[in-house]
Amino acid sequence: MNNNWELIISGSGGQGAILAGIIFAEAALADGYNVIQTQSYGPEARGGASRSEVLISKEELAYPKVQQCNLMVALTQESLDKYGPLLADGGTLIIDEDIDASALNTSIKVYKAPIFTAAAKLLRPMVANVLVLGILNTVSGIVSMESLVNAVRARVPAATTDINLAALEEGSKIGKELSAKAFKGGNI
Amino acid sequence: MNNNWELIISGSGGQGAILAGIIFAEAALADGYNVIQTQSYGPEARGGASRSEVLISKEELAYPKVQQCNLMVALTQESLDKYGPLLADGGTLIIDEDIDASALNTSIKVYKAPIFTAAAKLLRPMVANVLVLGILNTVSGIVSMESLVNAVRARVPAATTDINLAALEEGSKIGKELSAKAFKGGNI
Amino acid sequence: MKYKDFLRKDKMPHIWCPGCGHGMVLSSFLRALAKREYHPDKVAVISGIGCSSRASGYLNFNTLHTTHGRAIPFATGIKMAKPELKVVVLTGDGDSAAIGGNHLIHAARRNIELTVIVFNNNIYGMTSGQYSPLTPHMRLATTAPYGNIDYPFDLVKLAEGAGASFVARGATAQPRHLEKIIGQGLDHNGFSLIEVITQCPTYFGRKNRMGSAVDMLQWQRDNTSTTGKEGKIPLGIFVQEERPEYCANYHHLVKTVAEGKGSE
Amino acid sequence: MKYKDFLRKDKMPHIWCPGCGHGMVLSSFLRALAKREYHPDKVAVISGIGCSSRASGYLNFNTLHTTHGRAIPFATGIKMAKPELKVVVLTGDGDSAAIGGNHLIHAARRNIELTVIVFNNNIYGMTSGQYSPLTPHMRLATTAPYGNIDYPFDLVKLAEGAGASFVARGATAQPRHLEKIIGQGLDHNGFSLIEVITQCPTYFGRKNRMGSAVDMLQWQRDNTSTTGKEGKIPLGIFVQEERPEYCANYHHLVKTVAEGKGSE
Amino acid sequence: MAGKFQVRILPAYCKGCGICVSVCPKQVLGLGKDKAQVVQPDQCIGCLNCEYHCPDFAITVTEGEKDE
Amino acid sequence: MAGKFQVRILPAYCKGCGICVSVCPKQVLGLGKDKAQVVQPDQCIGCLNCEYHCPDFAITVTEGEKDE
Amino acid sequence: MSKRLIQGNEACVEGALAAGARFFAGYPITPSTEIAELMAEKLPALGGVFMQMEDEIASIAAIIGASIAGTKAMTATSGPGFSLMQENLGFAAMTEVPIVVVNVTRGGPSTGTPTKPSQGDFMQARWGCHGDHPIIVLAPSSVQEVYNLTITAFNMSEKYMVPVVLLYDEVVGHLREGVELKGTAEIINRDFPLVPPENYRPYATGDGLIPKLAPFGSGYRYHMSGLSHDETGFPTGNPATIENLVVRLQDKIEKNRQDIIKYKAIDVEDAEVIFLAYGSPLRSALQVQKQARARGEKVGLIQLLTLWPFPHELLTETFARNNADFIIPELSLGQLADEASKSVPRDKITRVNRNDGALITPAQLEQALKGVR
Amino acid sequence: MSKRLIQGNEACVEGALAAGARFFAGYPITPSTEIAELMAEKLPALGGVFMQMEDEIASIAAIIGASIAGTKAMTATSGPGFSLMQENLGFAAMTEVPIVVVNVTRGGPSTGTPTKPSQGDFMQARWGCHGDHPIIVLAPSSVQEVYNLTITAFNMSEKYMVPVVLLYDEVVGHLREGVELKGTAEIINRDFPLVPPENYRPYATGDGLIPKLAPFGSGYRYHMSGLSHDETGFPTGNPATIENLVVRLQDKIEKNRQDIIKYKAIDVEDAEVIFLAYGSPLRSALQVQKQARARGEKVGLIQLLTLWPFPHELLTETFARNNADFIIPELSLGQLADEASKSVPRDKITRVNRNDGALITPAQLEQALKGVR
Ligand SMILES: Cc1ncc(C[n+]2csc(CCOP(=O)(O)OP(=O)(O)O)c2C)c(N)n1
Ligand SMILES: Cc1ncc(C[n+]2csc(CCOP(=O)(O)OP(=O)(O)O)c2C)c(N)n1
Ligand code: SF4
Ligand code: SF4
Ligand code: SF4
Ligand code: SF4
Ligand code: SF4
Ligand code: SF4
Ligand SMILES: [Mg+2]
Ligand SMILES: [Mg+2]
Secondary structure, three states, X not given: OOOOEEEEEEEEHHHOHHHHXXXXXXXXXXXXXXXXXXXXXXXXXXXXXXXXXXXXXXXXXXXXXXXXXXXXXXXXXXHHHHHHHHEEEEEEEEEEOOOOOOOOOOOOEEEEEOHHHHHHHOOOHHHHHHHHHHHHHHHHOOOOXXXXXXXXXXXXXXXXXXXXXXXXXXXXXXXXXXXXXXXXXXXO | OOOOEEEEEEEEHHHOHHHHHHHHHHHHHHOOOEEEEXXXXXHHHOOOEEEEEEEEEOOOOOOOOOOOEEEEEEOOHHHXXXXXXXXXXXXXXXXXXXXXXXXXXXXXXXXXXXXHHHHHHOOOHHHHHHHHHHHHHHHHXXXXXXXXXXXXXXXXXXXXXXXXXXXXXXXXXHHHHHHHHHHOOOOO | OOHHXXXXXXXXXXXXXXXXXXXXXXHHHHHHHHOOOOOHHHEEEEEOOOOHHHHHHHEOOEXXXXXXXXXXXXXXXXXXXXXXXXXXXXXXXXXXXXXOHHHHHHHHHHOOOOEEEEEEOOOEOOOOOEOOOOOXXXXXXXXXXXXXXXXXXXXXXXXXXHOOOEEEEEEOOOHHHHHHHHHHHHHOOOOEEEEEEOOOHHHXXXXXXXXXXXXXXXHHXXXXXXXXXXXXXXXXEEEEOOOOOHHHHHHHHHHHHHOOOOOO | XXXXXXXXXXXXXXXXXXXXXXXXXXXXXXXXXHOOOOOHXXXXXXXXXXXXXXXXXXXXXXXEEOOOOOHHHHHHHHHHXXXXXXXXXXXXXXXXXXXXXXXXXXXXXXXXXXXXXXXXXXXXOOOOOEOOOOOOXXXXXOOEOOOOOOOOOOHHHHHHHHOOOEEEEEEOOOHHXXXXXXXXXXXXXXXXXXXXXXXXXXXXXXXXXXXXXXXXXXXXXXXXXXXXXXXXXXXXXXXXXXXXXXXXXXXHHHHHHHOOOOOO | OOOOEEEEEOOOOOOOOOHHHHHOOOOOEEEOOOOXXXXXXXXXXXXXXXXXHOOOOOEEEEEOOOOO | OOOOEXXXXXXXXXXXXXXXXXXXXXXXXXXXXXXXXXXOHHHOOOOOHHHHHOOOOOEEEXXXXXXX | OOOEEEEHHHHHHHHHHXXXXXXXXXXXXXXXXXXXXXXXXXXXXXXOEEEEOOOHHHHHHHHHXXXXXXXXXXXXXXXXXXXXXXXXXXXXXXXXXXXXXXXXXXXXXXXXXXXXXXXOOHHXXXXXXXXXXXXXXXXXXXXXXXXXXXXXXXXXXXXXXXEEEEEEEHHHHHOEEEEOOOOOOOOOOOOOOOOOHHHOOOOOOOOOOOOOOOOXXXXXXXXXXXEOEOOOOOEOOOHHHXXXXXXXXXXXXXXXXXXXXXXXXXXXXXXXXXXXXXXXXXXXXXXXXXXXXXXXXXXXXXXXXXXXXXXXXXXXXXXXXXXXXXXXXXXXXXXXXXXXXXXXXXXXXXXXXXXXXXXXXXXXXXXXXXXXX | OOOEEEEHHHHHHHHHHHHOOOXXXXXXXXXXXXHHHHHHHHOHHHOOEEEEOOOHHHHHHHHHHHHHOOOOEEEEEOHHHHHHHHHHHHHHHHHOOOEEEEEEEEEOOOOEEEEEEOOOOHHHHHHOOOOOOOOEEEOOOOHHHHHHHHHHHHHHHHHHOOEEEEEEEHXXXXXXXXXOOOOOOOOOOOOOOOOOHHHOOOOXXXXXXXXXXXXXXXXXXXXXXXXXXXXXXXXXXXXXXXXXXXHHHHHHHHOOHHHHOOEEEEOOOOOOEEEEEOHHHHHHHHHHHHHHHHOOOOEEEEEEOEEEOOOHHHHHHHHHHHOOEEEEEXXXXXXXXXXXXXXXXXXXXXXXXXXXXXXXXXXXXXXXXXXXO
16 A cells, blocks of 8 residues: 555444544644545535545645545445445455445455444444544554544544543454454455 | 707706707707717706707717717806807807807807797796707707707697797797898897 | 325425424425415415525425525516416525515515515524524524524514514414414415424524424424413414505506506 | 714715705704714714715715615624724615615614614605605605505614614604704614604605695694604604613623633 | 224335324324334324324325225 | 894805795795895894704804804 | 607617517616616506516516516616626526616716716626626617617527626717617517426427426426526536536527627728727717728728627637727726737737726727827 | 644635634625634634624625724625625725625536535626726635635735635635644735824825725724715716726736736746646646656646736746647636636637536546647
8 A cells, every 4th residue: 555545434424424534634634644635515415425535645635536545434335335436446445344345346455343333332322433443543554543542632522532532442452453354364 | 061060058957958959859850860969967967057969960970979069059157158168169159148158269159149038028937948949940940940849849748838839939039030130240 | 186286296305304394384385275276387486595495396386496585576576477376485584584684574565465484493504504583592503603692583573564464473383373374374465474483403403402303393382372372482373454465556557557547 | 062063064065955854864963963972083974875875975974985775784894893983874765775674674683783864755866766665655756657556664663673672753844853863862772773754855845746845844744743643654762672782792792702601 | 903094104205303203192103213103003093293293294194994 | 233143044055945944933034046044133033943954054043143 | 760869778668668578677776767767657558567676686586587477577777786686697597587687887886986887897797697607798889779789688588598688888878869669670589388288398408508488377387496407497416417507508608609699890891990899989989980981091890789798709800801900999997808809919909998987089089090000 | 833634614714813804794605604603603702703694795795894994804605695795895896995705616607506616706706796896816726725815815905905805616615634824924904094184085095006094983084985086085076086096996906916916837937738727626737737747748837826817917928938738627617718818829728617516637637638738
């Protein structure tokens, strides 16, 4: 993988995909990357699949939208079905274990994680978006944990900081396990 | 005098100079001339001197304003002072007998007529504007009396038709006398 | 025809959020209309811009979705050109009372026969929750993060002050009552304004911690009264006056002129 | 200072027609102002477009002659930016109630401290005599050659319906009464509207055969009443209510936020 | 045994707001996963509250047996 | 003999509308050619009607003799 | 047929009525007010509607409404009011509702000099409203042309289902000339749909570019919206549909330039100097051009009757052929000359501008002509 | 200094506050609304004023009023609202009151496609209001530029006493990038009169072209009017005075083109193909230009930061020197390309237009580049 990430985080309306994108972009910015974050507006913003795009690069960025997506998080089947085809060959995908990614090109590295079960364990299903950032960052290794923690602190409502940080940690743990499995060539 | 008349009729706000211009233009139109009538709009329209311009020609007319005024009626001293200088050498001026035209170029033919006295005699001073048309037409001989009568009929309020026609006739009479005097080289 | 037959089925389901009261206003309106004998070809529904103003698109009449705030003068043109049409304006509190306030009061003054139904959710829904001229004092909105210091119009009083000959207020929590007053507005030979209190759970409700749509309807029940109870928002018909209608006045003028009887 | 000292003498005489009531409104306003202790530097007079709106040019204050109908929002900006200024809006019936109607009702609703004096001559004077929203039914105007089929606003009721906290009506035929109510409007801590019945002999008077300015003033005396006589146009103060003023509300909000007490 | 009234909910229209459930005097309706459902069809008294309140035109209450 | 009140009319401002004449209770004022004039100065009672009604700021009524 | 002596604004009313206009809504403003006043006088007798609205925004909204209901409708205004109409002018362009908007121009900017002529709204007439939008702008210079072009404005508006702006300055609006009010003018009415209501898609233009919009109340029930819409008139988010719409709106005008662009070319073939003008400056140019020819000078004149779409092909060809100098007199800082500079090199254009409320005189143009020769 | 990740609209607010803006009046409209919302949140803490008005007409009126009272003031809107503001924008231009108007552009015409970007208001920003009027229009393409140019907008507005429009499309308004909010930016405040109140003539500009307008309430009592006025601010009918005013309003911008016109030229010297762009299409052009250079192709780029006054001298000179082909990508039917055609021959311009709500992609521009080479 080079130094240019083109990331799409997608999910359904209330799942916080957009916020997740912003947090990740902010962490990357703090780590000295150039970043651009965009999201889809439009009638579809009211319900339906929502999408956050993040470009991360050591180079100057110009065109602000994903051209060759090489990193994707999809929180629902619907959003994977819709945006999955944008993932380039050899890209990385992170999805919930319940989601079916069999339609995708086999060159894509798929990480299946118990995102919602783990979030539910934390008693706040709505932290799934931050939890998945933990996974994302561990498997991709793009940003420093410190920057990610700071970004979470800065962007989530004050009352939910602790629970979100817990989610981030849980996500990182899951991410490490997945990476380890992947390294061992196991079924991820 | 050629076939191109550039006429200015001026007076104070309520004297009907503009209507007089319209009537004269309409008569000329009926006689087959090309005509343009314009008037000055502007803050000065509320009180102060008002001005009606009429261009009359057998040729096509283009520029709609007086360029070389060769015919002028001024109903007040103020309007003469203001517009008199526009009268070209050799032009014709019709004014009330009380008005002082001594400042003008001597090449100008000045007809002084008892306009307001005559109008007052008709018991309607406001017909001075039509009365002066009678003078104007007799001394200039531009339009037919028939057309002028029709134009007066068409443009003055129905209730005032008779008195206006009387004024027109009175004006013509005065005009004839003046022409006669002028012909005889008398002091007009 | 049954009221649902007036819907453009191929456009359904509508875009409104779950629990949005706008659909309830629309359904009361259609029921009121269904009871009357208008041929759908003879009904024109005009709206401005806003969530509420999207209503026109779902109705199988002659429908016109105009610019923000301007539905009433568009409707005025249609009505004057074709007085035989029943012309209804569906509009929001922002559309009618903010940018469109002037047109509202002038139509009321003229007493032109338009039935204007204001979907009052106390907020600009379409643009995501800014306060409107009908947002109560000190309520929260995205442009009033510290509470709205404006005072709202009482739309009923405003319309009355402007000279409207029919003014009523209903609420989505009272669909039968609402249907009734809309019906009377439709029957009125003159300008009629029906303000409808409706809920925007997505913005007004969420910002002001009013709970779900169900809770917001309960709030309506607790805070409105059709019987004039002290301290409650009154619902009902507040003005209902017969006076010459504008198109009729114009028609009369045309006749007078034709007969040569006009003053000069 | 004497009231005439507020005039810009070098701009006098003013452009208004002989007998035009606008000068009478202006003179009553200046007398009311002279009785109070405003420093001319602290008075701003804003007007729109119209014969009446030319008034601002004759006054030796901070004066602003804006666009047609928009004096009130311009004045709102000035007032909010410099609340210490006494901001007065001089406007016509067309300027304030036709094109500017929306701004009028919204300023009333907000209760922002502006003194709005409407020179109501029932006509558009500046553009030579078209009917206005305050031209009575069936009166003549250049655009109503057969009589005006519109119904006029009752500006007092409209302002009241919009939530104005001070509403009054005077007439040029009653300059002392007029001065008094304008004065009370100036003293009012909130939005105040003073409608002044005034005469346009040149257009409204002539078109409607009302005679000279002197006759038109007599008409006013015959048809208005400061004591509420049946069948007469009532003059006086109709609303006078203390409620929090908008700038004050805003100032309070700023303080709250500064102290970190604002709701989130 | 079906009751006298037939309550139909169009799932394609229903957005699961729960309003119908809250206004039914007889607990005929319940909220399933994202959609309203008829849970006690027999209890319906045909008051039409649900249909009149539904913002989404999703409910039709008719008189008579299902089989008709 | 001048009266107690002094009525001054500024001809440059006066437009001759006649309003002052019509509101003066004492016939102090009259209309000349296009302008108002003080015709009976002694009669003035200083009621200020004329000044308050003049649309053109043309009248000033002051107390005291002319000569002061 | 005998000529009548009428004002420009009166000719506009006569033209509109001859074209079939039966609805006028407006708000008074100098120097257009006579149009409203005459409409108020004349429409009732014809069973038409005159309305004075609360402002210009309502005025244009009302005429769009009336046109949607099938009545030919017009409003008239001047600069400040024209500015206020822009949003709804765009709505008419987008929904393809034929209307005619008259702008009798006066000195700007802002309230400016209301009683004097100007041509400062030349660019605004094309570009005053947001978004790429189609529009036609016609510009008469004489009272007869006001009459004729008002009829043309309605015809083009109905033919192309587009708002048409009639732009003329205060002098043209207020001068009186003899006019022939021919009752014989060709009148075009918008097409009525041929398909039955069940199959009706209002914006389906088939091979053509022009929709057939049935009047409201005529049995065709459909939806109109200022949102980007598809052939059925309903809002769409589909990119291709949106692109097609925006492009078609442009094409229906651009592909009909031949028909829409009207001008008069006088003595242009061999001209070494060409006046390019419209409105009252055209009249001065006309006089000077005639006099110059009489003197034997190779001077020509192009009078624009259609301002927008702008006749670039004409200028380009003319320049390519003649390599002439252009003199462009304008009552503005040079908006027309700027536009012309897309087709004629800037250094071949002599600008004669005047912004003081007075007319450009023949003397000024003689001067300019001397400067060029 | 560390960068903050913020949206374009947020950067606009930050820039305005940094420039000293303490007054915002607006009316919500997509895609500009975040500006109002953030102003509502931030201004009270700074003692500034946020007002939501009844419409856009009132919004711009209120900010002009506030500016007359001496407070730097701004409003933000999008196409439909921008159309409604035109009349009062002209008033600010005429009375020379500094204000900043942000237009975050969306798909038109009319209500169009509110949530998607477009550049269809390019011409309107210059010519939307009636009468010849001065105006400056700036166009950022990145979040950092939004911040910087918002400050520049206020500075130019105060320096030249003119309304400044900040024009950027929805994508620029909503994307998030790292931005340096430098506290060090130079801030320009309008000049205060030097003469004592007795001698004050607000529009007497002496040798310069810019009036010194004292804030209302500061002890200088004077009159402002949208009517044509003289140096004292009072209405005039004097032709020479009117001419001088209109011409001075133009000159104060035209004679300062050097200072006002900002752009970036990248690799233009030897370029055989030059991209000319602003706003989001600029970003695609930037990527393609860089890639082309990397491939050794002689491709350059001109990014416009100032749209109006339009940099014709730059284009003319560049073209004269390079005889290059120009590729002009736009989210419109070609308004920029049309304007550029005054300085670059039409056949040397390749247009890349898109009106469907989507962005012009680098791939599209690569294609266009291939077409030219
Ligand atoms: C001229 C103009 N200004 C602003 C907008 C943006 N806008 C669209 S809808 C809306 C408010 C809608 O509020 P309301 O009428 O109450 O309808 P709701 O969405 O609440 O039903 C606004 C401000 C616009 N489309 N046009
Ligand atoms: C936008 C706009 N529309 C119309 C006008 C023309 N206009 C100027 S003043 C006026 C009416 C003035 O009437 P009113 O406010 O009653 O003042 P009056 O002259 O009667 O005192 C009109 C319509 C304008 N200047 N601007
Ligand atoms: S945002 Fe509010 S008003 Fe709009 S559809 Fe949703 S609930 Fe209804
Ligand atoms: S036209 Fe009427 S309102 Fe205007 S100055 Fe004359 S009398 Fe007064
Ligand atoms: S009220 Fe309607 S939309 Fe809501 S849950 Fe019941 S059926 Fe569904
Ligand atoms: S009709 Fe009444 S009882 Fe039956 S389901 Fe609906 S609300 Fe319940
Ligand atoms: S009231 Fe004033 S203007 Fe009128 S006549 Fe008397 S002094 Fe003159
Ligand atoms: S003050 Fe009274 S009495 Fe004296 S002149 Fe004036 S109106 Fe007459
Ligand atoms: Mg609302
Ligand atoms: Mg008036």
